[in-house]
Amino acid sequence: MTNIFTVLLNPGDEVIIPAPYWLSYPEIVKLADGVPVILKMTEKENYKLSAEALEKAITEKTKAVVINTPNNPTGILYTEEELRAIADVVVKHDIYVVADEMYEYLVYDGEKHVSIASFNKEIYDRTITCSGLAKGYAMTGWRIGYTGSSAEIAKMMGSVQSHQTSNPNSVAQKAAVEALTGPQDSVPMMREEFDKRRKYIYDRVSGLPHVKAVEPKGAFYLFVDAGDVVGKVHKGEVVDSIPKMADILINEYGVAVVPCGDFGFDTHIRLSYAISLEQIEKGIDRIEEFLKTLE
Numbered sequence: 001m002t003n004i005f006t007v008l009l010n011p012g013d014e015v016i017i018p019a020p021y022w023l024s025y026p027e028i029v030k031l032a033d034g035v036p037v038i039l040k041m042t043e044k045e046n047y048k049l050s051a052e053a054l055e056k057a058i059t060e061k062t063k064a065v066v067i068n069t070p071n072n073p074t075g076i077l078y079t080e081e082e083l084r085a086i087a088d089v090v091v092k093h094d095i096y097v098v099a100d101e102m103y104e105y106l107v108y109d110g111e112k113h114v115s116i117a118s119f120n121k122e123i124y125d126r127t128i129t130c131s132g133l134a135k136g137y138a139m140t141g142w143r144i145g146y147t148g149s150s151a152e153i154a155k156m157m158g159s160v161q162s163h164q165t166s167n168p169n170s171v172a173q174k175a176a177v178e179a180l181t182g183p184q185d186s187v188p189m190m191r192e193e194f195d196k197r198r199k200y201i202y203d204r205v206s207g208l209p210h211v212k213a214v215e216p217k218g219a220f221y222l223f224v225d226a227g228d229v230v231g232k233v234h235k236g237e238v239v240d241s242i243p244k245m246a247d248i249l250i251n252e253y254g255v256a257v258v259p260c261g262d263f264g265f266d267t268h269i270r271l272s273y274a275i276s277l278e279q280i281e282k283g284i285d286r287i288e289e290f291l292k293t294l295e
Contacts, residue, residue, distance in 0.1 A: 001028050002164075003157040004098055004128050004147065005064075009034040013063040015098075018049035019264025020223065022072050022100070034063070038264060043214060043225065047074045051085035058089070064096035067116060070103040073263050073270040074223040075198075075216020077107060083116045087123040097127045102145075103219040105136030105187055108195045111217050117148070128153060135219070136187060137179045144168055144176040194220050197273040197280055204284045205271070210291050220274040223260070227267035232294040239294070242266060253286040 001024070005015070011033040017025050019040045026036035039057055041047045054065060067086065069078040078086075090097050097116055104113040117127035132145035147157065161167070168176075201222050205213050210228045229245050231238065239245050242259045246269065249255050260268040273280055 001025070001098070001100070001130060002031070003160050004130070004149075004153075005029055005032040005034060006160050007153060007156040008032075008063055008096060008128075010063075012061060014059060014061045015063060016049075016054065016057050016065040018047075018053075018066070018068075020047055020071070020073050020260060020268070021066070021264055022068060023262040025066055035061070037062075040264060046214060047071070047076055047223070048078060048082060049086065050082070051089050054086055054089050058093050058095065062093065062095050064098050065090065066098045066100065068100040068102075070107060070113065070216075070218020072103065072219055073221050073258070073260060073268075074214060075219045075221045076214065077111055077217040078114070080114045083114055084119060087116055087119050090126055091122045095126065097123070099127055099129045101129055101131045103135050104131060106191055106194060106220060107218045108191070108198060109217060113218070125150060133176055133179055138190065139175065139179060142168075142172040142175055144172050194273065197275075197277055198222075200277060201271060201273045201280050201284065204281075204288075208284075208288055208291055210294060220272060222271040222273065223265075224257075224269045224271060225267060226269050229291070229294065230267070234290070234293055234295075242269060245269070249287065249290055253290050255283045255286040257287070 005028050009032040012035060014035045014037050015029045016037045016039060019038050026038065029036045037057060039049060039053055041049060067078065099116050101113065101115060107113050115129060117124045117129055129148040130145065133139040133142060198216060202213060202215050205211060205222060205224060211224050211226045213222050213224045216222055226242060226245060229239055230241060234248060239248065242261065246257050246259045249257055258270040260270055
């Protein structure tokens with residue numbers, strides 16, 4: 001992403017970023033002298049950017065829009081119909097799509113991941129896709145990511161990287177080749193295990209007081225609206241913010257959650273189910289214990 005925006009942006013160029021978003025998107029844009037334009041989506045919209053909202057946000061300074069599907073932190077998945085509508089707007093205004101597809105292999109309930117670049121030559125030429133091996137192949141520590149773009153943009157990104165961070169080490173490159181070209185049976189096995197955890201954590205959280213969540217269709221996160229917790233009293237102390245809630249949970253209940261202010265939503269927390277079912281059960285039990293103390 002850093003390579004992409006360093007290459008694409010001139011000072012003052014705008015990048016449209018739907019919220020909730022991965023917290024680094026706006027900061028990377030700023031580092032490239034761009035201007036992040038945050039469009040805050042709602043639960044009613046299933047936290048997705050619509051073609052209509054994109055159309056209204058585009059100005060003469062708009063250079064690109066970021067689409068992350070499956071999404072971090074919500075786990076939502078854009079449909080083909082939704083992406084085609086967005087693609088039409090992108091082509092109409094001749095801007096770029098930066099498509100973050102890091103969780104493309106982790107999709108559930110018979111749904112399918114669709115890449116916006118796949119529709120036609122017009123959107124293909126305007127799309128830069130991003131992915132990597134950290135999620136779908138559980139190779140986080142190997143630090144291998146990759147992009148798909150025009151040869152011109154790829155060459156410029158290569159030049160930027162050669163002067164900033166050089167290249168991934170050769171061992172990691174060999175491991176990445178094996179992951180991508182070797183046996184793929186471990187990927188669906190992992191997805192099936194994540195699916196069990198997804199269903200469990202969503203069902204449990206849906207039954208808790210003071211919180212609610214949208215059902216994730218991809219990735220391995222649950223995006224939880226905990227806005228009703230703010231202002232309530234825990235053991236004589238007012239829970240005045242989501243970070244305060246997180247502090248209480250980690251210090252008094254031994255369970256870690258991620259406050260989502262940096263993701264564009266200061267009323268939400270993110271839970272990860274990329275841990276064992278036993279740990280998820282234990283964590284939700286502790287969160288439930290906390291929520292039941294609130295007055």
